[in-house]
Amino acid sequence: MARRLAPEVNAGSMADIAFLLLIFFLVSTTIETDYGISRRLPPLPEEIKPDAFVKEKNLFRVELNQVNELFVEKKPLRLEQLKAAAIAFLDNGGGVATEYCGYCKGTRDPKSSDNPNKAIISLINSRETNYEAYIAVQNELISAYNELRNREAVRIYGVSFTEMKAQLKDVNHSGDKTKLRERIKEIQSMYPEKLSEAEPVTAEL
Amino acid sequence: MSIFKKKPKTELPAISTASLPDIVFMLLFFFMVATVMRNDTLIVKNELPYADQIEKLERKNMVIHIYAGKPSSRYKNVGTEAKIQLNDKFASIHEVRSFVLEEIKSKPEELRPFLTTAIKVDKDTKMGLVGDVKKELRAVHMLKINYITKRGQASNNLQ
Numbered sequence: 001m002a003r004r005l006a007p008e009v010n011a012g013s014m015a016d017i018a019f020l021l022l023i024f025f026l027v028s029t030t031i032e033t034d035y036g037i038s039r040r041l042p043p044l045p046e047e048i049k050p051d052a053f054v055k056e057k058n059l060f061r062v063e064l065n066q067v068n069e070l071f072v073e074k075k076p077l078r079l080e081q082l083k084a085a086a087i088a089f090l091d092n093g094g095g096v097a098t099e100y101c102g103y104c105k106g107t108r109d110p111k112s113s114d115n116p117n118k119a120i121i122s123l124i125n126s127r128e129t130n131y132e133a134y135i136a137v138q139n140e141l142i143s144a145y146n147e148l149r150n151r152e153a154v155r156i157y158g159v160s161f162t163e164m165k166a167q168l169k170d171v172n173h174s175g176d177k178t179k180l181r182e183r184i185k186e187i188q189s190m191y192p193e194k195l196s197e198a199e200p201v202t203a204e205l
Numbered sequence: 206m207s208i209f210k211k212k213p214k215t216e217l218p219a220i221s222t223a224s225l226p227d228i229v230f231m232l233l234f235f236f237m238v239a240t241v242m243r244n245d246t247l248i249v250k251n252e253l254p255y256a257d258q259i260e261k262l263e264r265k266n267m268v269i270h271i272y273a274g275k276p277s278s279r280y281k282n283v284g285t286e287a288k289i290q291l292n293d294k295f296a297s298i299h300e301v302r303s304f305v306l307e308e309i310k311s312k313p314e315e316l317r318p319f320l321t322t323a324i325k326v327d328k329d330t331k332m333g334l335v336g337d338v339k340k341e342l343r344a345v346h347m348l349k350i351n352y353i354t355k356r357g358q359a360s361n362n363l364q
Contacts, residue, residue, distance in 0.1 A: 011223050018229035025233060029240035033253065034262035036323065036353040041343050064332075079360060127333030131326050132254035132362040134335070135352060139256040139359040146258055169263070 037138055042196070057111055058118045060089045064137060066128035079136055086144035088112070090119050090191065103152060103190065116148070120194045141195060148191045153183075161187050241265075249274035249290045254328040255357035262351055267320050269308045269347070271301065273334055274327025287330045289338065298334075301341040309347070321349045328362065 093104025095114030113119035149161035
Protein backbone atom coordinates (compact mmCIF):
# COMPACT_ATOMS: atom_id res chain seq x y z
CA MET A 1 0.00 0.00 0.00
CA ALA A 2 1.32 3.41 -0.87
CA ARG A 3 2.07 5.66 2.09
CA ARG A 4 -0.49 8.34 2.46
CA LEU A 5 0.94 11.77 3.01
CA ALA A 6 -0.64 13.87 5.73
CA PRO A 7 -2.49 16.78 4.17
CA GLU A 8 -0.65 20.09 4.44
CA VAL A 9 -2.01 22.39 7.13
CA ASN A 10 -2.83 25.83 5.88
CA ALA A 11 -0.60 28.19 7.85
CA GLY A 12 -1.75 31.33 6.11
CA SER A 13 -3.51 32.75 9.16
CA MET A 14 -0.53 32.17 11.41
CA ALA A 15 1.06 35.36 10.09
CA ASP A 16 -2.10 37.28 10.94
CA ILE A 17 -2.05 36.00 14.49
CA ALA A 18 1.61 36.88 14.86
CA PHE A 19 0.96 40.37 13.48
CA LEU A 20 -1.83 40.83 15.97
CA LEU A 21 0.48 39.96 18.84
CA LEU A 22 3.21 42.15 17.42
CA ILE A 23 0.91 45.14 17.16
CA PHE A 24 -0.30 44.57 20.69
CA PHE A 25 3.28 44.69 21.96
CA LEU A 26 4.05 47.72 19.86
CA VAL A 27 1.31 49.77 21.43
CA SER A 28 1.46 48.58 25.02
CA THR A 29 5.19 48.73 25.66
CA THR A 30 7.88 51.34 25.59
CA ILE A 31 11.60 51.17 25.16
CA GLU A 32 12.54 52.25 28.64
CA THR A 33 15.44 54.59 29.30
CA ASP A 34 16.75 53.84 32.77
CA TYR A 35 20.06 55.51 32.43
CA GLY A 36 20.77 58.74 34.20
CA ILE A 37 22.97 60.86 36.36
CA SER A 38 22.82 59.66 39.95
CA ARG A 39 23.10 62.33 42.60
CA ARG A 40 22.60 62.55 46.30
CA LEU A 41 20.71 65.53 47.61
CA PRO A 42 21.89 67.29 50.74
CA PRO A 43 19.60 67.05 53.75
CA LEU A 44 17.48 70.01 54.72
CA PRO A 45 19.44 73.08 55.85
CA GLU A 46 18.36 72.86 59.50
CA GLU A 47 19.87 69.40 59.81
CA ILE A 48 23.29 70.31 58.50
CA LYS A 49 25.70 71.42 61.14
CA PRO A 50 26.98 74.93 60.54
CA ASP A 51 29.57 74.57 57.88
CA ALA A 52 33.19 74.90 58.71
CA PHE A 53 34.96 77.86 57.28
CA VAL A 54 35.80 77.38 53.61
CA LYS A 55 38.66 79.30 52.14
CA GLU A 56 37.79 81.29 49.07
CA LYS A 57 40.53 79.60 47.07
CA ASN A 58 39.07 76.18 47.80
CA LEU A 59 35.78 77.17 46.23
CA PHE A 60 35.10 76.79 42.53
CA ARG A 61 32.05 78.79 41.57
CA VAL A 62 30.07 77.59 38.60
CA GLU A 63 27.10 79.70 37.71
CA LEU A 64 24.37 79.27 35.13
CA ASN A 65 22.30 82.35 34.56
CA GLN A 66 18.74 82.74 33.28
CA VAL A 67 19.77 82.69 29.62
CA ASN A 68 21.87 79.55 30.04
CA GLU A 69 25.21 81.30 30.02
CA LEU A 70 27.97 79.64 31.97
CA PHE A 71 30.15 81.62 34.35
CA VAL A 72 33.08 80.08 36.18
CA GLU A 73 34.66 82.18 38.91
CA LYS A 74 32.64 85.13 37.57
CA LYS A 75 34.15 84.79 34.13
CA PRO A 76 32.23 83.48 31.09
CA LEU A 77 33.33 80.07 29.89
CA ARG A 78 32.27 77.71 27.15
CA LEU A 79 30.82 74.35 28.16
CA GLU A 80 33.60 72.44 26.41
CA GLN A 81 36.18 74.19 28.60
CA LEU A 82 34.40 73.46 31.86
CA LYS A 83 35.75 69.96 32.33
CA ALA A 84 39.36 71.03 31.91
CA ALA A 85 38.85 73.97 34.25
CA ALA A 86 37.28 71.74 36.90
CA ILE A 87 40.10 69.20 36.61
CA ALA A 88 42.71 71.95 36.91
CA PHE A 89 40.99 73.19 40.05
CA LEU A 90 40.47 69.81 41.73
CA ASP A 91 43.88 68.46 40.87
CA ASN A 92 45.76 71.62 41.74
CA GLY A 93 47.16 70.48 45.09
CA GLY A 94 48.50 73.83 46.15
CA GLY A 95 48.54 72.93 49.85
CA VAL A 96 51.68 72.50 51.92
CA ALA A 97 52.57 70.43 55.02
CA THR A 98 49.47 68.57 56.26
CA GLU A 99 47.45 69.65 53.26
CA TYR A 100 50.01 68.48 50.75
CA CYS A 101 48.54 66.25 48.04
CA GLY A 102 51.03 63.64 46.94
CA TYR A 103 49.10 62.25 44.00
CA CYS A 104 47.97 65.55 42.48
CA LYS A 105 49.44 66.36 39.12
CA GLY A 106 48.22 69.93 38.95
CA THR A 107 50.16 73.16 38.71
CA ARG A 108 50.28 73.60 42.52
CA ASP A 109 49.12 77.16 42.18
CA PRO A 110 48.93 78.65 45.68
CA LYS A 111 45.90 80.68 44.58
CA SER A 112 43.84 77.59 43.72
CA SER A 113 42.64 74.63 45.79
CA ASP A 114 44.86 73.13 48.51
CA ASN A 115 43.80 69.53 48.29
CA PRO A 116 41.08 67.55 46.47
CA ASN A 117 39.60 66.86 49.91
CA LYS A 118 39.14 70.57 50.50
CA ALA A 119 38.10 71.56 47.02
CA ILE A 120 34.41 72.34 46.73
CA ILE A 121 32.58 72.98 43.50
CA SER A 122 29.63 75.25 44.02
CA LEU A 123 26.95 75.13 41.37
CA ILE A 124 24.48 77.95 41.25
CA ASN A 125 21.63 78.16 38.81
CA SER A 126 18.81 80.54 38.20
CA ARG A 127 15.17 79.50 38.38
CA GLU A 128 14.97 80.35 34.71
CA THR A 129 17.86 78.13 33.67
CA ASN A 130 16.96 75.40 31.24
CA TYR A 131 17.10 71.87 32.58
CA GLU A 132 19.18 70.66 29.66
CA ALA A 133 21.86 73.27 30.30
CA TYR A 134 21.92 72.25 33.94
CA ILE A 135 22.30 68.57 33.03
CA ALA A 136 25.08 69.42 30.60
CA VAL A 137 26.99 71.26 33.33
CA GLN A 138 26.40 68.50 35.89
CA ASN A 139 27.60 65.98 33.35
CA GLU A 140 30.81 67.90 32.68
CA LEU A 141 31.55 68.28 36.39
CA ILE A 142 30.98 64.59 37.06
CA SER A 143 33.12 63.66 34.11
CA ALA A 144 35.91 65.77 35.63
CA TYR A 145 35.69 63.76 38.85
CA ASN A 146 35.51 60.53 36.91
CA GLU A 147 38.54 61.35 34.82
CA LEU A 148 40.65 62.07 37.90
CA ARG A 149 39.40 58.94 39.64
CA ASN A 150 40.09 56.86 36.57
CA ARG A 151 43.62 58.19 36.40
CA GLU A 152 44.36 57.29 40.01
CA ALA A 153 42.65 53.90 39.76
CA VAL A 154 44.71 52.97 36.73
CA ARG A 155 47.86 54.14 38.48
CA ILE A 156 47.24 52.17 41.68
CA TYR A 157 45.23 49.13 40.62
CA GLY A 158 45.63 49.02 36.87
CA VAL A 159 41.86 49.16 36.30
CA SER A 160 39.87 52.28 35.63
CA PHE A 161 37.41 53.51 38.23
CA THR A 162 34.39 53.21 35.95
CA GLU A 163 35.40 49.64 35.17
CA MET A 164 35.67 48.79 38.86
CA LYS A 165 32.19 50.17 39.41
CA ALA A 166 30.87 48.12 36.51
CA GLN A 167 32.54 45.02 37.94
CA LEU A 168 30.96 45.67 41.31
CA LYS A 169 27.51 45.72 39.73
CA ASP A 170 28.21 42.74 37.50
CA VAL A 171 26.60 39.60 38.94
CA ASN A 172 28.92 37.31 37.03
CA HIS A 173 32.11 39.00 38.18
CA SER A 174 34.46 36.36 39.57
CA GLY A 175 36.75 38.59 41.66
CA ASP A 176 36.55 39.46 45.33
CA LYS A 177 33.81 42.02 45.75
CA THR A 178 34.63 43.19 49.26
CA LYS A 179 38.13 44.01 48.10
CA LEU A 180 36.72 45.77 45.09
CA ARG A 181 34.39 47.81 47.26
CA GLU A 182 37.28 48.88 49.45
CA ARG A 183 39.27 49.93 46.42
CA ILE A 184 36.38 51.99 45.11
CA LYS A 185 36.02 53.67 48.50
CA GLU A 186 39.73 54.38 48.51
CA ILE A 187 39.64 56.06 45.11
CA GLN A 188 36.49 57.98 46.05
CA SER A 189 38.19 59.32 49.15
CA MET A 190 41.11 60.57 47.08
CA TYR A 191 38.77 62.72 45.02
CA PRO A 192 35.59 63.09 47.05
CA GLU A 193 32.68 64.52 45.13
CA LYS A 194 32.12 67.81 46.86
CA LEU A 195 29.53 69.42 44.72
CA SER A 196 27.36 71.87 46.52
CA GLU A 197 24.23 73.27 45.02
CA ALA A 198 22.92 76.48 46.37
CA GLU A 199 19.26 77.36 46.34
CA PRO A 200 18.39 78.65 42.89
CA VAL A 201 18.55 82.38 42.65
CA THR A 202 15.67 84.26 41.15
CA ALA A 203 16.44 86.24 38.05
CA GLU A 204 17.75 89.66 38.86
CA LEU A 205 16.79 92.32 36.43
CA MET B 206 15.45 15.73 -26.08
CA SER B 207 13.45 15.50 -22.98
CA ILE B 208 14.73 18.68 -21.25
CA PHE B 209 13.36 20.85 -24.01
CA LYS B 210 9.98 19.24 -23.90
CA LYS B 211 7.33 21.74 -23.18
CA LYS B 212 5.58 21.21 -19.91
CA PRO B 213 1.97 20.45 -20.22
CA LYS B 214 0.91 22.85 -17.43
CA THR B 215 1.86 26.55 -17.53
CA GLU B 216 0.15 27.68 -14.31
CA LEU B 217 2.56 29.16 -11.73
CA PRO B 218 2.65 27.42 -8.35
CA ALA B 219 1.38 29.50 -5.41
CA ILE B 220 4.13 31.33 -3.55
CA SER B 221 4.67 29.77 -0.20
CA THR B 222 4.00 32.18 2.67
CA ALA B 223 4.97 29.64 5.28
CA SER B 224 8.00 31.67 6.38
CA LEU B 225 6.05 34.88 6.87
CA PRO B 226 4.89 33.91 10.39
CA ASP B 227 8.49 33.15 11.28
CA ILE B 228 9.58 36.61 10.27
CA VAL B 229 6.77 38.25 12.18
CA PHE B 230 7.48 36.12 15.23
CA MET B 231 11.08 37.21 15.07
CA LEU B 232 9.97 40.84 15.17
CA LEU B 233 7.57 40.04 17.96
CA PHE B 234 10.25 38.44 20.09
CA PHE B 235 12.54 41.37 19.49
CA PHE B 236 9.91 43.75 20.78
CA MET B 237 9.09 41.54 23.73
CA VAL B 238 12.72 41.47 24.81
CA ALA B 239 13.67 45.06 24.09
CA THR B 240 10.69 46.80 25.65
CA VAL B 241 8.87 46.92 28.93
CA MET B 242 5.21 47.38 29.72
CA ARG B 243 4.16 50.97 29.96
CA ASN B 244 3.30 51.73 33.55
CA ASP B 245 2.56 55.41 33.25
CA THR B 246 0.92 57.08 30.31
CA LEU B 247 2.84 60.21 29.64
CA ILE B 248 0.75 63.32 29.57
CA VAL B 249 3.70 65.69 29.56
CA LYS B 250 6.25 66.24 26.86
CA ASN B 251 9.22 64.12 27.79
CA GLU B 252 12.19 64.75 25.61
CA LEU B 253 15.19 63.95 27.79
CA PRO B 254 18.50 65.78 27.68
CA TYR B 255 21.76 64.07 26.79
CA ALA B 256 24.53 63.03 29.15
CA ASP B 257 27.33 60.51 29.08
CA GLN B 258 28.37 60.15 32.73
CA ILE B 259 25.40 57.95 33.43
CA GLU B 260 24.58 54.96 35.53
CA LYS B 261 21.96 52.33 34.99
CA LEU B 262 19.02 52.28 37.33
CA GLU B 263 18.86 48.83 38.78
CA ARG B 264 15.88 47.07 40.31
CA LYS B 265 12.66 48.43 38.87
CA ASN B 266 10.81 47.98 42.15
CA MET B 267 13.11 50.35 43.96
CA VAL B 268 12.41 53.34 41.77
CA ILE B 269 9.83 56.09 42.14
CA HIS B 270 9.13 58.03 38.98
CA ILE B 271 8.39 61.72 38.79
CA TYR B 272 7.78 63.32 35.41
CA ALA B 273 7.78 66.97 34.54
CA GLY B 274 7.46 68.99 31.41
CA LYS B 275 5.05 70.99 29.31
CA PRO B 276 1.66 69.32 28.84
CA SER B 277 1.72 67.23 25.67
CA SER B 278 -0.25 68.31 22.63
CA ARG B 279 -3.39 66.47 23.69
CA TYR B 280 -3.57 68.35 26.99
CA LYS B 281 -3.19 71.88 25.71
CA ASN B 282 -6.24 72.96 27.70
CA VAL B 283 -4.30 72.93 30.97
CA GLY B 284 -1.93 75.59 29.73
CA THR B 285 1.58 75.74 28.41
CA GLU B 286 3.43 76.04 31.71
CA ALA B 287 5.59 73.07 32.63
CA LYS B 288 3.81 70.72 35.01
CA ILE B 289 4.59 67.77 37.22
CA GLN B 290 3.06 64.41 36.45
CA LEU B 291 2.55 61.87 39.20
CA ASN B 292 0.76 58.59 38.48
CA ASP B 293 -0.96 59.47 35.22
CA LYS B 294 -2.19 62.86 36.27
CA PHE B 295 -1.03 66.42 36.65
CA ALA B 296 -0.05 67.42 40.14
CA SER B 297 0.94 70.55 41.95
CA ILE B 298 4.23 70.86 43.75
CA HIS B 299 2.58 70.32 47.14
CA GLU B 300 1.37 66.89 46.14
CA VAL B 301 4.89 65.57 45.55
CA ARG B 302 5.47 65.09 49.25
CA SER B 303 2.41 62.95 49.91
CA PHE B 304 2.95 61.05 46.67
CA VAL B 305 6.49 60.09 47.61
CA LEU B 306 5.49 59.10 51.14
CA GLU B 307 2.67 57.00 49.70
CA GLU B 308 5.07 55.30 47.31
CA ILE B 309 7.56 54.60 50.09
CA LYS B 310 4.82 53.05 52.16
CA SER B 311 3.84 50.74 49.31
CA LYS B 312 7.33 49.25 49.09
CA PRO B 313 8.49 46.40 51.29
CA GLU B 314 10.15 47.44 54.54
CA GLU B 315 13.60 46.09 53.74
CA LEU B 316 13.84 47.99 50.46
CA ARG B 317 12.91 51.38 51.86
CA PRO B 318 16.42 52.67 52.59
CA PHE B 319 17.49 51.93 49.01
CA LEU B 320 14.73 53.66 47.10
CA THR B 321 15.72 56.01 44.33
CA THR B 322 13.66 58.74 42.75
CA ALA B 323 13.96 58.88 39.00
CA ILE B 324 13.32 62.37 37.74
CA LYS B 325 12.28 62.41 34.13
CA VAL B 326 12.19 66.01 33.11
CA ASP B 327 11.73 67.44 29.66
CA LYS B 328 14.80 69.28 28.50
CA ASP B 329 13.03 72.61 28.01
CA THR B 330 11.79 72.80 31.59
CA LYS B 331 13.01 75.62 33.76
CA MET B 332 15.22 74.73 36.71
CA GLY B 333 12.84 76.46 39.12
CA LEU B 334 10.37 73.59 38.87
CA VAL B 335 13.11 70.98 39.19
CA GLY B 336 14.51 72.82 42.19
CA ASP B 337 11.09 72.81 43.84
CA VAL B 338 10.80 69.07 43.29
CA LYS B 339 14.23 68.57 44.79
CA LYS B 340 13.29 70.63 47.81
CA GLU B 341 10.19 68.51 48.36
CA LEU B 342 12.27 65.35 48.12
CA ARG B 343 14.70 66.68 50.65
CA ALA B 344 11.84 67.40 53.00
CA VAL B 345 10.79 63.73 52.95
CA HIS B 346 14.35 62.38 53.08
CA MET B 347 14.36 60.85 49.64
CA LEU B 348 17.88 61.93 48.95
CA LYS B 349 18.88 59.46 46.26
CA ILE B 350 17.83 60.82 42.93
CA ASN B 351 18.59 60.07 39.34
CA TYR B 352 18.16 62.52 36.50
CA ILE B 353 17.11 60.24 33.66
CA THR B 354 18.86 61.22 30.47
CA LYS B 355 19.52 59.93 27.02
CA ARG B 356 22.91 58.53 26.23
CA GLY B 357 24.87 61.04 24.22
CA GLN B 358 27.23 63.96 24.27
CA ALA B 359 26.27 66.63 26.77
CA SER B 360 27.26 69.28 24.25
CA ASN B 361 24.22 68.20 22.22
CA ASN B 362 22.10 69.89 24.84
CA LEU B 363 23.03 73.46 24.17
CA GLN B 364 22.25 74.11 20.58
